[in-house]
Amino acid sequence: MTLNVSQIRKDFPILEREIRAGVGLTYLDSTATSQKPLVVIEAMNDYYRRSNANIHRGVHALAEEATTMYEGAREKIAKFINAASARQVIYTRNTTESINLVAYSWARANLKQGDLVILTEMEHHSNLVPWHMLQAERGIEMDFIPVTEDGVLDLGMYKTLLDRRPKLVSFTHMSNVLGTINPAAEIIRLAHEAGAITLVDAAQSVPHLTVDVQALDADFLAFSAHKMCGPTGIGALYGKTALLESMPPFLGGGDMIKEVKLRSFRPNTLPHKFEAGTPAIAEAIGFGAAVDYLSKIGMDAIAAHEHEITEYALERLEEIPGVKLFGPSADKKGGVAAFTLEGVHPHDVAQILDQDGIAVRAGHHCAQPLHEKFGIPATSRASFYLYSTKEEVDLLVNGIYKVKEMFG
Numbered sequence: 001m002t003l004n005v006s007q008i009r010k011d012f013p014i015l016e017r018e019i020r021a022g023v024g025l026t027y028l029d030s031t032a033t034s035q036k037p038l039v040v041i042e043a044m045n046d047y048y049r050r051s052n053a054n055i056h057r058g059v060h061a062l063a064e065e066a067t068t069m070y071e072g073a074r075e076k077i078a079k080f081i082n083a084a085s086a087r088q089v090i091y092t093r094n095t096t097e098s099i100n101l102v103a104y105s106w107a108r109a110n111l112k113q114g115d116l117v118i119l120t121e122m123e124h125h126s127n128l129v130p131w132h133m134l135q136a137e138r139g140i141e142m143d144f145i146p147v148t149e150d151g152v153l154d155l156g157m158y159k160t161l162l163d164r165r166p167k168l169v170s171f172t173h174m175s176n177v178l179g180t181i182n183p184a185a186e187i188i189r190l191a192h193e194a195g196a197i198t199l200v201d202a203a204q205s206v207p208h209l210t211v212d213v214q215a216l217d218a219d220f221l222a223f224s225a226h227k228m229c230g231p232t233g234i235g236a237l238y239g240k241t242a243l244l245e246s247m248p249p250f251l252g253g254g255d256m257i258k259e260v261k262l263r264s265f266r267p268n269t270l271p272h273k274f275e276a277g278t279p280a281i282a283e284a285i286g287f288g289a290a291v292d293y294l295s296k297i298g299m300d301a302i303a304a305h306e307h308e309i310t311e312y313a314l315e316r317l318e319e320i321p322g323v324k325l326f327g328p329s330a331d332k333k334g335g336v337a338a339f340t341l342e343g344v345h346p347h348d349v350a351q352i353l354d355q356d357g358i359a360v361r362a363g364h365h366c367a368q369p370l371h372e373k374f375g376i377p378a379t380s381r382a383s384f385y386l387y388s389t390k391e392e393v394d395l396l397v398n399g400i401y402k403v404k405e406m407f408g
């Protein structure tokens with residue numbers, strides 16, 4: 001089960017670079033985006049060198065080859081999340097677009113004024129703003145599962161909210177700030193009992209945990225390739241077949257149609273109905289290579305490694321006087337450590353760490369309401385992945401002591 005991390009690190013060319021003369025890279029920002037292994041970079045390069053053609057449109061050999069690679073990647077992604085069929089995996093640009101697809105297509109066809117959407121207080125802006133926009137347009141109602149002081153969802157309050165018969169429960173599987181892993185199967189089961197459908201923001205879970213859409217019984221599930229060793233510019237929306245089939249198209253144009261007349265069109269079958277225009281072909285192929293890479297190492301082994309690093313990081317960070325950590329204990333969370341340092345702005349912390357090549361993020365991490373809940377404008381955040389080491393945690397801790405020295 002233990003990962004050979006020094007071997008894994010060799011798969012990632014960027015981890016060898018110097019950030020400035022004599023200063024190596026300590027990359028602790030994988031929650032924002034992960035680094036990319038050479039196999040992913042090469043898969044995309046190979047496609048452009050050898051197989052570049054537009055998909056679904058040509059009978060020539062290259063077009064067929066590109067189509068096979070593009071659709072082959074979809075099969076891999078479907079298998080990775082245990083979707084029953086690859087037709088249930090829609091390529092999008094990212095998690096944000098996947099959620100917007102549901103908001104524009106399913107929600108605009110199914111929600112009317114006064115209908116309730118339940119979210120949580122720990123959502124990323126990408127699972128808040130699309131619903132704000134629908135609220136302004138349609139007058140839907142929104143309510144929120146509260147986050148406790150410990151950084152977990154208040155499920156008792158959730159059950160009370162369900163008495164109001166929501167139409168949709170949309171929630172993050174894992175918080176990008178607190179690291180909290182939410183009990184998705186239970187949240188979904190309770191939503192279904194109340195007659196609601198569910199959307200899982202899996203941007204932070206699919207890269208780090210074994211996610212099985214059928215075991216979860218998720219109706220929709222959204223994730224991004226770039227957080228799971230894949231390229232930017234591509235993500236996926238999983239959906240139950242009956243729901244996807246009943247939904248109107250999202251964007252209109254080429255590829256998403258079966259037939260077009262001057263005054264009408266017939267939409268294509270799944271998954272193409274939701275993929276208008278020339279898609280991100282190289283990126284889809286890179287996404288497939290990323291899934292191969294993670295599968296080969298094993299998601300359970302990756303999760304176990306991250307758990308070990310997180311436990312160590314929380315322990316070491318807690319020792320530092322003036323550091324306040326946010327989120328639950330290591331057993332309830334993924335590889336994220338968001339913290340404040342007394343008397344120092346989180347941006348200053350990040351900037352000083354950067355002088356030693358330590359990359360952490362500072363700010364509200366696109367979860368402003370969550371920070372407001374905790375009464376702070378920002379945190380510094382270190383996050384871990386399969387290539388993270390305890391030595392990197394030590395560098396972070398030493399760096400924070402240096403910050404403390406500089407600020408007296």
Ligand code: 7TS
Nearest residue numbers: 031032094095096124126176203224365
């Ligand atoms: N949902 C969660 C839980 C996220 O962490 C993010 C990105 C998104 C949705 C949006 O993903 P995107 O690929 O569409 O941008 N989170 C972060 C972050 O924590 N720092 O930078 C991006």
